[in-house]
Amino acid sequence: MSSDFIVFGSPIIGPEEIEAVTETLRTCWLGTGPRTKEFEAKIAEYTGAQYTIAVSSCTAALHLSLAAHGIGPGDEVITTPMTFAATANSVVHTGATPVFVDCERDSLNIDPKGIEAAVTPKTKAILPVHFAGRAVAMDEILAVAKAHDLVVIEDAAHALETRYKGRRIGETGGSTSCLSFYVTKNITTAEGGMVLTNDEALARKARVLSLHGLSADAWSRYSDGAPRHYEVVVPGYKYNLTDIASSIGLVQLRKAEEWLLRRDEIWARYDAGFAGLPLMTPAPVEPDTRHARHLYTVLVTDDAPVDRDGFRNGLHELGIGTGIHYAPLHRHPYYRDRFGYTDEQFPNASFIGSRTFSLPFSPKLTDAEVDRIIAAVRKVAGA
Ligand SMILES: Cc1ncc(COP(=O)(O)O)c(C=O)c1O
Known part of the structure; x- marks a missing residue:
């Protein structure tokens, strides 16, 4: 690597x-x-x-x-x-x-x-x-x-x-x-x-x-x-x-509270950097709650030039690792075969499971790294 x-x-x-x-x-x-x-x-x-x-x-x-x-x-x-x-x-x-x-x-x-x-x-x-x-x-x-x-x-x-x-x-x-x-x-x-x-x-x-x-x-x-x-x-x-x-x-x-503040900053920087892209960024936080900011997950919308896996491959080529949270459990062989679950029973989890990926999201990231990630996402998104 x-x-x-x-x-x-x-x-x-x-x-x-x-x-x-x-x-x-x-x-x-x-x-x-x-x-x-x-x-x-x-x-x-x-x-x-x-x-x-x-x-x-x-x-x-x-x-x-x-x-x-x-x-x-x-x-x-x-x-x-x-x-x-x-x-x-x-x-x-x-x-x-x-x-x-x-x-x-x-x-x-x-x-x-x-x-x-x-x-x-x-x-x-x-x-x-x-x-x-x-x-x-x-x-x-x-x-x-x-x-x-x-x-x-x-x-x-x-x-x-x-x-x-x-x-x-x-x-x-x-x-x-x-x-x-x-x-x-x-x-x-x-x-x-x-x-x-x-x-x-x-x-x-x-x-x-x-x-x-x-x-x-x-x-x-x-x-x-x-x-x-x-x-x-x-x-x-x-x-x-x-x-x-x-x-x-x-x-x-x-260090938990200090790190949360840093993740708050990165979250806001991502939200601003991805505005206008064919991506759905995380929904606003519900009133009277605090989000622990563990993962920053996006959904690739159907008008994007590439699908979710295309996004991940494109980012990988630009030196950015990603994750998937999650491939929903009803699609995994054990749960699908043992309990007979189908996509039709879980339209939202299925929709998300086909389109989601997660970006690096750690308080360890520097502003320069966050900007590099944003630039890479914008490039793959054709912006
Ligand atoms: C939602 C959720 N539940 C449970 C677990 C299991 O945690 P652990 O790895 O500590 O067993 C994880 C870990 O990734 C998780 O993301």
């Missing part, structure tokens, strides 16, 4: 992160311990959640949330096809069935108006995704959930900084919100995630399930407190986060 190629998703790792990891390595406490406890506390402070359980990924956080609610074979979970595989895969892992409801064409979030019609006697949960960090219509979703006695589990992989009507992502009203700290996310721990909840009993269950179903974690078993026995109370999972990872997260979290 040439040195001036702008890759799609690259984290910011500076001397502070390197120092934090080195320090953790020197302590020889590498697994789940004091750094992870501190990271949980800081995320609780930042998101407003009362209880936080650090885990190895958002996929684990989603699975754990579903499992802690006892969701399993014979149950249905309503979610969106306009998401990453992990959202629906986590439902399949419990033995339950993911039931897709189409997304809105503008917000790219699940259409709350479609949810009610998808509820059956088997429905146990609604699993909305705050797409790209845009808050889903939580109040409408919570109303449907209340009417049918369903739990709401929020896929907040993109939404650490999201706010909805003054509520932070740990206060939006779902039973849990699940964060991701994957490499390309707004903050990273290399791999990692977090379950946020305000339900004490659920938090206790999720924590026990996150570590083999043991009644005491390693920190309380092996640190310098009095020796403790443990018992296996349920066959849990191995989903804990390491202190090495948490030490990166602690540094990154301190």
Whole structure:
């Protein structure tokens, strides 16, 4: 790869992160311990959640949330096809069935108006995704959930900084919100995630399930407190986060707000730079919400000189990497073949899936790089 190629998703790792990891390595406490406890506390402070359980990924956080609610074979979970595989895969892992409801064409979030019609006697949960960090219509979703006695589990992989009507992502009203700290996310721990909840009993269950179903974690078993026995109370999972990872997260979290401001600037520069092109730029942010600005996705309109793949190839030749968020899940062989889903059932997700691509969107980008990206997009668009 040439040195001036702008890759799609690259984290910011500076001397502070390197120092934090080195320090953790020197302590020889590498697994789940004091750094992870501190990271949980800081995320609780930042998101407003009362209880936080650090885990190895958002996929684990989603699975754990579903499992802690006892969701399993014979149950249905309503979610969106306009998401990453992990959202629906986590439902399949419990033995339950993911039931897709189409997304809105503008917000790219699940259409709350479609949810009610998808509820059956088997429905146990609604699993909305705050797409790209845009808050889903939580109040409408919570109303449907209340009417049918369903739990709401929020896929907040993109939404650490999201706010909805003054509520932070740990206060939006779902039973849990699940964060991701994957490499390309707004903050990273290399791999990692977090379950946020305000339900004490659920938090206790999720924590026990996150570590083999043991009644005491390693920190309380092996640190310098009095020796403790443990018992296996349920066959849990191995989903804990390491202190090495948490030490990166602690540094990154301190920079989250500053990085969001930089992404706000890049967003505005992109919006202005793409005006008049045969591209649909992201819809304006809904009033009384804060967008976490995780992805900048565009739709190639039918009057463009090239289609979506042509755009991506053209940009690649000009040294710009792109991504796709998303090829909707109902089109993937597993979901299409197992559940018989068709494009006609999800006209909006299908429309978007054929036309969308995402541009590099990191606070690491310099103004000169952003301008280079804009110029390249304008060139491919024939402007
Ligand atoms: C919407 C969404 N949900 C879930 C996940 C899974 O996150 P993780 O990689 O931390 O398991 C991702 C990751 O890309 C995602 O984008």
